[in-house]
Amino acid sequence: MVKVTGTLPQLTISGYQVSLEPLHENDIMQLRAWRNSEFVRHKMLSSDTITELQQRNWFSKIQNDPQQCHWVVRYKGAAIGTTNIKVPSDSSATSVSVAKALEPGLYIGEPTYQGNIIAFAPTLALYDYCFDYLNINTLQATVKADNRSALNYNEKLGYETVSRSDDGCWVTLCITKARYEEATTMIKRFLSR
Amino acid sequence: MTNQEKLTQAFCDALGIGPDQVKDDLQYNTIKEWDSTAHMVLISELENTFDVMLDTDDIIDMSSVAKAKEILAKYDVSF
Numbered sequence: 001m002v003k004v005t006g007t008l009p010q011l012t013i014s015g016y017q018v019s020l021e022p023l024h025e026n027d028i029m030q031l032r033a034w035r036n037s038e039f040v041r042h043k044m045l046s047s048d049t050i051t052e053l054q055q056r057n058w059f060s061k062i063q064n065d066p067q068q069c070h071w072v073v074r075y076k077g078a079a080i081g082t083t084n085i086k087v088p089s090d091s092s093a094t095s096v097s098v099a100k101a102l103e104p105g106l107y108i109g110e111p112t113y114q115g116n117i118i119a120f121a122p123t124l125a126l127y128d129y130c131f132d133y134l135n136i137n138t139l140q141a142t143v144k145a146d147n148r149s150a151l152n153y154n155e156k157l158g159y160e161t162v163s164r165s166d167d168g169c170w171v172t173l174c175i176t177k178a179r180y181e182e183a184t185t186m187i188k189r190f191l192s193r
Numbered sequence: 194m195t196n197q198e199k200l201t202q203a204f205c206d207a208l209g210i211g212p213d214q215v216k217d218d219l220q221y222n223t224i225k226e227w228d229s230t231a232h233m234v235l236i237s238e239l240e241n242t243f244d245v246m247l248d249t250d251d252i253i254d255m256s257s258v259a260k261a262k263e264i265l266a267k268y269d270v271s272f
Contacts, residue, residue, distance in 0.1 A: 017249060115222060116253050117229060156230055190233050193249065 002128045008097055009069050013129045016121040016191035020071035020083060027072050028059045031082050034109025043107070043147050066095035073108070073122040081108035083122045085130060088140060101138045102130055115149065120187050123157065127184075131177040139180075141173045158183030196243075196272050200265070203242045204258065207235035217259035243270045 002015030006022075013020040023031075032055040034040055041047045050058075062068055067087040072079050083106040085096050093099035106123055108114045130136050141159065143150045145168060158179035163172045194202075204215045208226040221227055227235070236252050239245075239261065245268040247255075255261050262272045 113253070115229070117233065118249070118253060120229075152228065186230075186233055190236070190252070191249075193246070 001132075002125050004129060004133060008095075009066075011069070013071070013125045015125040015128065016188070017075065017118070018080075018121040018125060019074045020122060020125055021074060023059075023062075023070040023072055023082070025059060027079065027082075028055050030079060031055070031072075031109070034081065034107065037109065039111070039114060040107045040109060043144065043150060045142075066097075067093070069096050071122075071126075073106075075113065075118055075121070078110075080110040080113050080118070081106065081122065083126050085126065097134060099134075100136055101140055102134070102136050103141060104130070104139055117187070117190060119153070120156075120184075121191050124184060124188060124191060127157070127175075127180055131180065137176065139175050143171050143173065145169055145171050156183065156187070196265075196270055199242050200239075200258075200261065200272070203238040204235065204261075207231060207238040215258055217262075218257065220257045221255070239265065243268065245270065 002013050005012045010022045012022065029052070032050050032052065035044070036049045041049065062070060068084060070082060070084040073081040073083055083104065085102045085104050087093045087096055087099045088101055088103050091099055091101060096102060104123070104126055106126075108119045113119055127139065130139060141154055143154065145164065151171065154173050157175060159173035159175045160179070161171055162174045164170065201212050201215045204210065205212055208231050210224070210226050214224075219227075221232060232255075236247060236255070240247060243265060245265070247264070247268070251264045251267070255264055266272070
């Protein structure tokens with residue numbers, strides 16, 4: 001179970017040895033450095049590099065957007081990545097707090113924690129919050145069809161493929177609370193020690 | 194059974210691989226059998242076999258068979 005303090009968008013979620021803290025202006029250049037790294041950018045919807053101006057503009061935009069919320073992931077006090085939730089583009093929900101489906105996003109920027117068990121921790125904290133506090137029905141994700149590591153990662157969380165884009169380049173996955181809880185019992189046990 | 198034999202058996206049981214594959218230079222995520230889920234099964238197996246409780250940082254750090262021995266040595270398991 002996670003601990004939640006504050007209210008959206010200034011909300012902190014703690015659990016599974018990490019904390020998700022609201023994104024502040026002094027974090028955004030660290031995020032940009034991670035986002036522009038080879039490891040991260042080729043797994044994103046757009047692999048273009050982000051300029052400093054683009055990053056500042058993006059931050060200004062999300063500050064006033066109730067349809068998305070972003071956090072910095074901290075492990076032992078150090079920032080290691082970022083995570084977010086967004087209202088899907090085909091949803092009529094006006095904010096993340098009333099949506100019944102959400103799209104989560106995550107990347108671990110610090111190489112030490114990419115591809116190991118800690119990479120699951122922010123996701124577990126965020127998903128617990130979405131299912132238990134926001135009471136959503138489903139989480140959905142769109143992943144590049146050739147991003148094998150992301151597909152494996154999502155499969156371990158309980159996601160199921162629901163559709164593919166016409167060109168076969170993208171896969172849409174969904175997860176319910178029941179499937180998430182069933183799939184993550186062991187991971188949660190390890191991260192709750 | 195020596196600790197080396199116990200370690201080899203734990204890797205075989207957790208990852209579903211043969212004892213001939215359990216060499217010091219075998220590394221995490223370099224074979225399909227040793228992915229992040231299997232890693233957790235492996236940690237459970239090692240903890241049960243050697244009656245230890247590993248710290249999260251040690252779980253992250255256990256990136257090869259050689260590293261597993263090095264970490265278990267910190268918990269007074271000698272090889």
